[in-house]
Structure formats: C-alpha cells, structure tokens
Amino acid sequence: MGSYELSLVTLAAIYVMLALSLNLITGFCGQISLGHAAFFGAGAYAAALLTKSGWPLAPALVSGAVLAAAFGFVVGLASLRVRHDFLAITTMGVGFLFIGFVRKQQGLGGELGLSGIPDHGLGPWGLAALTVTLAAATAALSLHIRRVWAGQAFAAIADDEDTARALGIDVMRYKLTAFVLGTALAGLAGGLFAHFTRFIIPDAFGFTVSISILAMVIIGGIGSTWGVLAGAVILTLMPELFRFINDYKLLLYGGLLLLVMRFAPGGLAGGIAALTARLRGAT
Amino acid sequence: MLHVELTIQGLINGSMYALMAVGLTLVYGLLRILHVAHAGLYTLGAYIAVLIANATGSLALGAAVAIPVVGLAGMIVYRLLYEPILHRPPYVALIASIGLFIVMEESYRLIFGPYGETFNAPYLAERVSVGPIGAKAAEVAMVAGAIVLLGVLAFLSKRTRFGIAWRATVTDPAMARAFGVDTIAVRYANFFIASALAASAAVLVAVLNNLVEPTMGSVPSYKTLAIIVLGGLGNVAGTLVAALALGVIEAFGTIYIGHLLDRDAIAFLFLVLVLMIRPQGLFAAR
Numbered sequence: 045m046g047s048y049e050l051s052l053v054t055l056a057a058i059y060v061m062l063a064l065s066l067n068l069i070t071g072f073c074g075q076i077s078l079g080h081a082a083f084f085g086a087g088a089y090a091a092a093l094l095t096k097s098g099w100p101l102a103p104a105l106v107s108g109a110v111l112a113a114a115f116g117f118v119v120g121l122a123s124l125r126v127r128h129d130f131l132a133i134t135t136m137g138v139g140f141l142f143i144g145f146v147r148k149q150q151g152l153g154g155e156l157g158l159s160g161i162p163d164h165g166l167g168p169w170g171l172a173a174l175t176v177t178l179a180a181a182t183a184a185l186s187l188h189i190r191r192v193w194a195g196q197a198f199a200a201i202a203d204d205e206d207t208a209r210a211l212g213i214d215v216m217r218y219k220l221t222a223f224v225l226g227t228a229l230a231g232l233a234g235g236l237f238a239h240f241t242r243f244i245i246p247d248a249f250g251f252t253v254s255i256s257i258l259a260m261v262i263i264g265g266i267g268s269t270w271g272v273l274a275g276a277v278i279l280t281l282m283p284e285l286f287r288f289i290n291d292y293k294l295l296l297y298g299g300l301l302l303l304v305m306r307f308a309p310g311g312l313a314g315g316i317a318a319l320t321a322r323l324r325g326a327t
Numbered sequence: 328m329l330h331v332e333l334t335i336q337g338l339i340n341g342s343m344y345a346l347m348a349v350g351l352t353l354v355y356g357l358l359r360i361l362h363v364a365h366a367g368l369y370t371l372g373a374y375i376a377v378l379i380a381n382a383t384g385s386l387a388l389g390a391a392v393a394i395p396v397v398g399l400a401g402m403i404v405y406r407l408l409y410e411p412i413l414h415r416p417p418y419v420a421l422i423a424s425i426g427l428f429i430v431m432e433e434s435y436r437l438i439f440g441p442y443g444e445t446f447n448a449p450y451l452a453e454r455v456s457v458g459p460i461g462a463k464a465a466e467v468a469m470v471a472g473a474i475v476l477l478g479v480l481a482f483l484s485k486r487t488r489f490g491i492a493w494r495a496t497v498t499d500p501a502m503a504r505a506f507g508v509d510t511i512a513v514r515y516a517n518f519f520i521a522s523a524l525a526a527s528a529a530v531l532v533a534v535l536n537n538l539v540e541p542t543m544g545s546v547p548s549y550k551t552l553a554i555i556v557l558g559g560l561g562n563v564a565g566t567l568v569a570a571l572a573l574g575v576i577e578a579f580g581t582i583y584i585g586h587l588l589d590r591d592a593i594a595f596l597f598l599v600l601v602l603m604i605r606p607q608g609l610f611a612a613r
Contacts, residue, residue, distance in 0.1 A: 076418050076421075122599070122602070122603060125602065125603055125606045126602055126606045128417055128418075129355075129359075129361055129417055129421070129556075129560065130556060130560075130602060130606065132361065132418070132421060133361070133552050133553060133556045133598070134598070134599060134602055136549060136552070136595075137553060137595035137596075137598045137599050138595070138599065140549065140591050140592055140594075140595040141588070141592045141595050141596055141599065143592070144588045144589040144590075144591055144592020144593070144595070145587070145588055145592060147589050148585075148586060148587055148588060148589060251549065255425060255429070258422065259426075262422055292433070292437075294429055294432075294433050295429070295430060295433035295434070295437070297426075297429065298425075298426045298427070298428070298429025298430040298432075298433060299426065299429075299430050300426070301422055301423065301425060301426030301429070302408070302423050302426030302427050302430055303426075305412065305419050305420075305422050305423035305426060306408060306411065306412060306423055309412075309415060309419050
C-alpha cells in the first residue's frame with residue numbers, strides 16, 4: 045500500500061468511528077443529533093492544542109475525548125429538556141454555536157485554524173493501524189452494547205420514552221450515557237483527525253460535516269452497526285476512488301439522503317435484511 | 328442613535344426572517360414537518376426573478392413569474408416527497424428535507440455557477456430618509472412587503488371560507504374532514520402559500536443585496552428553523568415576534584458580543600438559552 049492508500053484507510057477508519065459514535069446516540073438511543081461534528085471538532089482542537097504545547101499523543105487524544113464527552117454531557121442534559129424536532133434544532137444550534145465560537149477565538153487560530161500540529165511519530169502505517177484498531181474497537185463496543193441490558197434500555201427509549209420510563213428504566217441515566225459515550229468517541233476521532241491532517245480549520249467541523257456523518261448512519265441503516273460501518277466506508281471512499289464524483293460529493297450525499305429516506309428508511313442494512321427475508325421466503 | 332439604527336436594521340432583517348419563517352411554521356403546524364428545503368425553494372424564486380428580470384428588463388415580470396412558479400414547486404415537493412412519508416417517524420421527513428435542500432443548492436451551483444447573478448440594473452438602490460434616519464429603498468420595500476403580505480395572509484386566514492377550512496384542518500384534521508373540508512386541498516394550498524411567501528422574500532432579498540447565489544438559502548434555512556422553534560412550532564403570531572426579536576438581537580449582538588461569537592452563532596445561542604428555560608419555545612403552540 046502506498047501512502048495515498050494508507051491515508052484513505054486512516055480517513056475511512058476515522059469516519060467509521062464518527063458514524064458509529066453518532067449511531068450510538070441516534071440509532072441506538074433514538075436521540076437525533078444534527079451537531080455531531082461539534083464534538084469531533086472539540087476533540088480535534090483539544091488534542092491539537094495539547095500536543096502543540098508538548099504533550100505526548102496518547103494523553104492528548106484521551107483528553108480530547110474527555111473534553112468532548114464533557115461537552116456531550118451538557119448537550120445530553122439538553123436532550124432531557126427537549127425532544128424530537130426540538131432536540132434536532134437544539135443540536136443543530138449547538139453545532140453552529142461551536143464553530144461560531146471557535147472562529148472568533150484567536151487562541152484557537154480563529155478563521156485560519158490551527159496549523160503546525162506536531163507529527164504523531166507513528167508513521168503512516170502506525171497511524172493507520174491505530175485508527176483501524178480504534179474503529180474496530182468502536183464497532184465491537186457497539187455490537188456488545190446491543191447485546192447487554194444497556195442496549196435494551198436504549199432501544200426502549202428510542203422506541204417510546206414514556207413507556208420506557210413507566211417500565212422503570214432510568215431514562216435520564218441512559219440518555220446521558222449514550223451522549224457521553226457517543227461524544228467521547230467522536231472526540232477521540234477528532235484527535236486522530238487533527239494529527240492525521242496536522243492542520244484544522246473551523247469549517248472542517250461545520251454543519252455540512254454533521255450532515256455527512258448523519259448521512260453515513262442513515263444510508264448505512266440507522267441502528268445497524270454493520271450497516272453504518274459499511275455506509276461510512278462507502279461514503280468516504282467513493283468520492284476518493286471515483287475522482288469525478290468529488291465535485292458532486294455533496295450532491296451525492298444529499299441525493300442519497302433524500303432517496304433513502306423517501307424509499308428505504310432502513311438504509312443499506314434494512315434493504316439487505318428485506319432482501320434476505322424475501323429470498324428465504326422464496327425458497 | 329446607534330441603538331435606533333441597530334433596531335431598524337434588526338427589524339429589516341427580522342421582516343425577511345418573518346416572511347420565510349411564517350411559511351415554515353404553517354407547514355409545521357399542518358403536517359409536523361421541519362421543511363428545511365423551504366430555503367431551497369426560496370433560492371429558486373430568487374433565480375427565476377433575476378433571470379427573467381435580466382432577460383426582459385422587468386423586475387415586476389420576474390417577481391410575477393417567480394412567486395406562483397415557486398408556489399407550484401412547493402406543492403410538487405409535498406406531493407412527491409412528503410406525502411408518501413407522512414406516516415413515518417418525524418426524523419424521516421426532516422432528514423429527507425435536508426437531503427433535498429442539499430440537492431437543490433448543489434444543483435443551483437452546478438447549473439448557474441458558484442459566483443451568483445446580479446441584476447443588470449440595480450433596483451431600489453436610492454436612499455430614503457425620514458429626519459435623521461435613513462434606509463435604502465429596498466430595505467423599506469422589504470419591511471413594507473412583509474407587512475402587506477402577512478396582512479393579506481392574516482385576512483385570508485381570519486376572514487375567508489378558505490381560512491376557516493385551513494384553521495379547522497390545522498386544529499383537528501379528522502373533524503374538519505367530517506364537516507366536509509377537503510383537507511388534502513388545504514395541504515396543497517398550504518404549501519403553495521408558504522412557498523410563494525418564501526419566493527416573495529427571496530425577490531426582496533435579491534433586490535436588496537443585488538445578488539442571487541446558490542448558497543443564499545443556507546443561513547436563512549437554519550436560522551428560520553431556530554425562529555419557528557422559538558415561536559412555538561406552528562404558532563404564527565409567536566413566529567412573527569420571534570423573527571423580529573431575532574433580527575434585533577442579532578443586530579445588537581454583532582456589535583456587543585461580536586468578538587466572542589459570529590452572527591449566526593448569536594442566533595443559536597439565543598435559541599439554546601430560550602429552549603433550556605422554556606422547552607416549548609417562547610410561545611407554546613396553540
């Protein structure tokens with residue numbers, strides 16, 4: 045593999061982490077978020093500032109994740125106040141607040157962003173291996189959560205919050221857990237991204253990015269770990285592998301969002317499940 | 328003096344937000360859809376107006392074509408996109424709408440180019456002043472346009488048979504149907520009116536900035552979502568107040584906390600703060 049292919053693998057792994065982390069919040073727990081890129085950004089800025097001030101990579105990445113999780117906890121508190129459409133707009137607002145704030149902070153580089161982020165010292169193979177391992181760990185965690193009590197509680201809340209509460213599920217605790225876990229993983233992905241590109245600007249964490257992450261979740265199949273993983277990989281690699289798409293990347297994302305929601309809200313995973321069910325029925 | 332000017336500037340922007348947001352809140356009130364693609368229709372209206380105005384030399388003709396065409400486009404969006412997914416969970420329509428909006432914006436960029444169109448001859452660029460207070464004629468037209476159009480809307484909804492049918496459908500669709508109201512026709516009319524209002528706002532904004540560009544809908548689209556939430560989703564009067572209030576808050580905010588947050592973030596800061604204190608918006612829906 046050349047360095048270009050390695051960088052694609054790294055990028056895809058970062059997006060897999062991001063999409064799976066949003067899937068924890070939106071897919072598993074049913075809390076729609078249109079501002080996920082803000083947590084990605086919080087982790088990226090925190091980790092970059094720390095390594096720039098001389099910290100080693102690992103504690104900087106962890107601190108980025110912790111900061112993003114703290115931010116996610118606050119937004120999770122908001123999800124206790126507002127639901128559904130209101131939550132969608134609130135999280136979108138949080139996203140705009142984040143980049144609006146970062147843009148004006150000279151300490152964060154303002155519009156120009158942070159450059160000269162130190163070399164991670166792992167080499168391209170090392171970084172690719174690290175991100176792929178972490179992405180795989182995120183996927184394993186997602187699959188695990190689905191099988192344990194917390195996953196059942198998430199599903200109950202996603203399905204009908206009031207019924208879940210009536211059944212004695214501690215809705216507040218599980219919602220906050222989903223937000224903290226999901227945003228921590230997004231923050232970790234952010235730290236990796238900052239050290240992968242070594243240059244970050246506020247717009248790399250704007251609304252378009254939030255929607256792209258959401259597109260990966262929706263197109264892959266909301267709630268399905270394997271579907272979301274596939275969605276993230278496909279949507280990251282497609283514009284890279286087919287250069288002519290790159291100019292139409294947003295058109296492709298938007299068009300797919302539109303078509304999937306209109307014709308197949310289960311996404312890729314839902315489509316495959318329906319197809320196998322039909323094939324089984326036919327035999 | 329600065330404060331007076333800021334307030335006026337805020338009310339001018341607020342009028343534009345109001346024209347856009349009232350359409351959105353009408354759609355939400357009737358169908359519980361956050362219609363993000365509304366801003367895509369708005370941009371479509373601006374393009375139709377500027378292209379016709381430049382081809383024929385008549386802005387009036389441009390507006391006269393743009394407004395009904397965009398109204399029809401709104402009906403088509405309802406028929407082809409929303410109607411088949413109304414029974415799905417609310418996020419489905421919201422995300423589909425975001426998808427449609429992105430597709431529309433990108434299509435404008437690919438078809439008309441990224442740099443935007445200007446009018447061959449700028450309209451309403453002269454300044455009018457009353458005593459010490461001055462504004463561009465286009466700004467006056469914006470406020471006057473909002474007052475007239477929203478006045479007509481209020482008349483339509485309060486004083487006509489259609490208005491009664493409309494409000495009845497919003498309040499209780501099943502009951503309205505039982506009383507012989509054609510609720511499906513009401514939905515189409517609702518989309519026509521909302522989209523036509525967006526197109527009117529777009530023509531006014533195009534004249535004011537003398538610029539029509541593919542992304543002109545982005546900022547209003549997300550900001551008007553904030554406004555209708557503040558106004559108490561589906562509440563028209565609340566939306567009007569929220570639109571004007573947000574215009575004024577932004578005008579003051581950019582002066583006083585502009586070094587901390589950019590203009591768009593100020594709107595959302597206000598939104599998040601209000602929602603945390605009053606989750607149902609400033610004014611609860613009916």
